[in-house]
Amino acid sequence: MHVLLLKEPKDGESGPDPYIKELESYGHTATLIPVLSFKFVSLNALKDKIFQPEIHGGLIFTSPRAVEAVKTCLLPEETRQEWETSVKNQWNKKSIYVVGKATGALVVKHLGLKPLGEETGTAEVLSRVIIEREDTSIPPLFFPCGSIKREVLPTALRDKGVPLETLTVYQTAEHPDLEKNLKNYFNKLGIPASVAFFSPSGVKFCLDVIRRLSGERLPGIKFGAIGPTTRDAMVGEGLAVGCTAEKPTAEHLAAAVAKALEKPAADLAS
Template identity: 75%
Template sequence: MHVLLLKEPRDGESGPDPYIKELASYGHKATLIPVLTFKFVSLNTLSDTLFRPEKYGGLVFTSPRAVDAVKMCLEDEKIRKVKNLGLNPLGEDTGTAEVLSRVIIEREDTNIPPLFFPCGSIKREVLPTALRDNGVPLETLTVYQTVEHPDLEKNLKNYFTEQGTPASIAFFSPSGVKFCLEVVQRLSGEELCQIKFGAIGPTTEATMTAEGLHVSCVAEKPTAEHLAAAIAKALQ
């Protein structure tokens, strides 16, 4: 069956995207359509912050793009030799802001320098609110802006024209739901109710539900393996 994945290809990886590979193992043909594009901002401020580590109790990452922004600063020609990112993260398997915030709250003393949170322009306030409510100091900085991919509607129209309505569509972020849903509804028409909609996690699921979609499956963890298993089960 045909599965439409509304996500960007993995950066810097050779071979097929892991989501396409995992779905193929179940006999399904997956197609990626990029939904978002990113613009990095405030990199000078970010560089200044990174080289004042004594002011902060740690770094908090919740997106690959924030990691990319930090890498860009550390790979600047003038400071390349100073340090490498080489971090040993905690909480990488948490999957949601709610769970990650609990990990941080349980681990950190409130009497520490503020944690530094480089983030995107579109974010939920779950983690910052939870940390502040529990006395864990936090400083945030927007280091990238999320906007709709310029070719999104054209690519979606081409997909539906060439391959028809897919058996399943997976969303990977609330932003993806915001930018894609109206076009998907228009292109699928009366066949919308036949599509099995999948979500990468509970946050995306909540956004889909709020928009009136019936969510057929949610990945147990935000990985290609878990999402593919969930979609395959829904398509049985």
């Protein structure tokens, strides 16, 4: 069956995207359509912050894009050399918090840092881990983030008195070719058996177009969510959610979608 994945291709991957590969193992054909476009901002301010580990209690990364922003700051050879010889080691003496394995892997690969929290999966769970581990007397944790970040983690930390400093390092917008790409997909392949959303932004930018293109056949699509935050956004838009990945990984999403596709539409539980 055809599965539509509303996500960006995994950065730096050779070969098939892991979500496509996992769904293929269940006998399904998956297609990626990028939903978002990103623009880095405040990189000079970001560079200043990451080269001052002594004034921060640790780092927080909740998205791969924030890691990419830091990586971009380290591109000049002299800057990278300073990072490798001294700054990186200073950060590794502190806590480097991440949400999810994908973000954690990029922190290791691109920054050489040792992440904590890869198994948390959501900002809500990570905030609880941070609160359990950190003291209110520490220097502020530094949190480079996107322009449309949710306030769950900052609010939770501040409510418990854990110092936090945020900096918007990328802006998120709808991909300029999104509607065109969706129309091309539906014209070529027809109504997908399943559509998987990967963020509340994806729901916001895609759902109206998908409803128009699907028409009366919309109820026959098995809609999947990468996690509870995305699921809640789908439910908030009145969409019946057929499955939610237990963890935000290719393996768990593929398993959830494959299981949902085995069921008649009337049997799906939100």
